[in-house]
Amino acid sequence: xxxxxxxxLSLLAREPLSGYDIKQYMNNRIGPFWxxxxxxxxxxxxxxxxEGLVKLQGVEQLTYRPARKLYEITDAGRxxxxxxxxxxxxxxxxxxxxxxxxxxxxxxxxxxxKAQIAEIKKQHEKKLAVYQAKVExxxxxxxxxxxxxxxxxxxxxxxxxxxYERLYIAWCERLMKKL
Amino acid sequence: xxxxxxxxLSLLAREPLSGYDIKQYMNNRIGPFWxxxxxxxxxxxxxxxxEGLVKLQGVEQLTYRPARKLYEITDAGRxxxxxxxxxxxxxxxxxxxxxxxxxxxxxxxxxxxKAQIAEIKKQHEKKLAVYQAKVExxxxxxxxxxxxxxxxxxxxxxxxxxxYERLYIAWCERLMKKL
DNA sequence: AGCATCATGTAACTTGTTACATGATTGT
DNA sequence: ACAATCATGTAACAAGTTACATGATGCT
Numbered sequence: 072x073x074x075x076x077x078x079x080l081s082l083l084a085r086e087p088l089s090g091y092d093i094k095q096y097m098n099n100r101i102g103p104f105w106x107x108x109x110x111x112x113x114x115x116x117x118x119x120x121x122e123g124l125v126k127l128q129g130v131e132q133l134t135y136r137p138a139r140k141l142y143e144i145t146d147a148g149r150x151x152x153x154x155x156x157x158x159x160x161x162x163x164x165x166x167x168x169x170x171x172x173x174x175x176x177x178x179x180x181x182x183x184x185k186a187q188i189a190e191i192k193k194q195h196e197k198k199l200a201v202y203q204a205k206v207e208x209x210x211x212x213x214x215x216x217x218x219x220x221x222x223x224x225x226x227x228x229x230x231x232x233x234x235y236e237r238l239y240i241a242w243c244e245r246l247m248k249k250l
Numbered sequence: 251x252x253x254x255x256x257x258x259l260s261l262l263a264r265e266p267l268s269g270y271d272i273k274q275y276m277n278n279r280i281g282p283f284w285x286x287x288x289x290x291x292x293x294x295x296x297x298x299x300x301e302g303l304v305k306l307q308g309v310e311q312l313t314y315r316p317a318r319k320l321y322e323i324t325d326a327g328r329x330x331x332x333x334x335x336x337x338x339x340x341x342x343x344x345x346x347x348x349x350x351x352x353x354x355x356x357x358x359x360x361x362x363x364k365a366q367i368a369e370i371k372k373q374h375e376k377k378l379a380v381y382q383a384k385v386e387x388x389x390x391x392x393x394x395x396x397x398x399x400x401x402x403x404x405x406x407x408x409x410x411x412x413x414y415e416r417l418y419i420a421w422c423e424r425l426m427k428k429l
Numbered sequence: 430a431g432c433a434t435c436a437t438g439t440a441a442c443t444t445g446t447t448a449c450a451t452g453a454t455t456g457t
Numbered sequence: 458a459c460a461a462t463c464a465t466g467t468a469a470c471a472a473g474t475t476a477c478a479t480g481a482t483g484c485t
Contacts, residue, residue: 073443073444074347074350074444075444075445077350078350081350081353081354084354084357089464089465090464090465090466091463091464091465094464105343105345105350106343106445106446107445108445108446108447108448109464109465109466109467110445110446110447110466110467110468111444111445111446113465113466113467114466114467133453133463134453135452135453135454136452136453136454136463136464136465137451137452137463137464137465137466138464138465139463139464139465140464140465149357152354152357153354153357153358155351156351156354156355156357156358156363156366157358157362157363157366159369160347160348160351160370161373162348162370162373162374162376162377162418163346163347163348164283164284164285165283165344165410165411165414166283166284167283167342168253168339168342169339169341169342170283170407170410171253171256171257171260171283171284172334172339173403173406173407173410174403174404174407175260175263175331175332175335175403176335176402176406177398177399177400177402177403178263178328178331178332178335178398179332179335179336183336184335184336187335187336187338191339191341194340194341195341197341198341219356219357220356221356223355223356223428224352224353224354224355224356225353227352227355227421227424227425227428228349228352228353230421231344231349231352231421232344234417234420234421235344235414235417238413238414238417239341242406242409242410242413245406246406249402249406252471252472253472254472254473268436268437269436269437269438270435270436270437285474286473287473287474287475287476288436288437288438288439289438289439289440289473289474289475290472290473290474292437292438292439293438293439312481313481314482315435315436315437315480315481315482316435316436316437316438316479316480316481317436317437318435318436318437319436319437
């Protein structure tokens with residue numbers, strides 16, 4: 072299963088990157104649908120290289136900095152990624168702590184619960200704004216004549232984020248009204 | 251963080267249950283927003299008992315079966331649960347493998363991708379049906395005169411599930427059209 | 430005969446999170 | 458002076474998954 076392996080390949084399929092870049096991208100760019108730590112990225116890159124799915128393109132060495140190791144995907148890597156993308160997989164569940172908290176609304180004073188809901192609503196509004204900006208940014212760069220522009224896929228994914236946050240916010244509002 | 255601890259308490263706050271029940275409830279009833287294995291439930295119950303948040307209410311022993319240990323929440327447990335519910339917490343991210351697969355749409359043949367999308371769309375439709383049935387079932391039992399009926403909270407959570415699945419399905423449809 | 434359910438639990442393994450370590454540069 | 462950023466990586470821990478073990482009943 073280990074999906075970071077494929078998350079790494081997904082990014083490298085678009086452009087060569089360093090481990091550091093990959094980490095940054097995952098924590099901002101893809102969604103944020105994934106958060107990873109360096110401890111996952113670097114060992115995974117090493118494994119992928121060993122397996123020939125990825126290879127070192129070059130090392131950028133500035134004297135005052137650690138070497139920046141740029142990786143690129145190989146044909147085998149791209150193949151593995153396509154295979155995984157088409158692999159059947161089950162629908163996943165949500166698993167959000169706040170839903171569990173909402174499940175306990177009946178136990179707490181309505182006023183306190185409302186404050187709690189308002190707070191996470193605010194956070195989702197922030198996320199929504201980020202995703203919306205990202206969609207616009209990507210849409211501006213998109214080449215509509217290109218049938219297989221990676222950007223189109225990126226946009227779809229971020230749009231999911233936009234819709235998800237909208238749903239979340241609307242749900243929070245309804246929750247508050249009910250209390 | 252360890253949210254199963256609170257998931258266990260959330261269920262026990264409503265009615266006494268055995269470890270087995272808790273496992274079943276989590277995998278069907280709450281959402282399915284959580285899936286847990288027995289390896290998580292039983293040790294957690296033991297820990298909670300040690301800490302006095304939960305206590306053994308009784309043991310139901312049929313000769314031909316393992317003893318069924320019924321647990322109930324204590325006052326301390328209820329208090330800890332309320333505290334956690336009101337604790338501030340950040341908005342979480344989605345983390346769904348299929349989104350990552352969608353991110354790679356541009357790499358694969360549109361026809362194959364469409365089949366893939368259709369498949370997981372079907373799965374989400376199944377989930378939607380389950381959640382909808384659950385909402386109706388709960389709504390029928392709800393006592394509208396009771397201002398703090400736990401069922402109201404349950405319904406809100408499952409409604410989130412309904413809306414989420416609808417969003418997912420609509421998104422899949424749009425994805426397919428774009429390819 | 431074989432599998433699912435009830436009911437407890439343990440063991441082994443894979444993931445994910447948090448924190449640490451190094452060390453120059455750039456911004457406040 | 459102090460924190461953040463770049464850039465690699467390791468270590469320790471927490472959480473989640475899969476499989477196993479027991480053993481009777483009941484269904485196909």
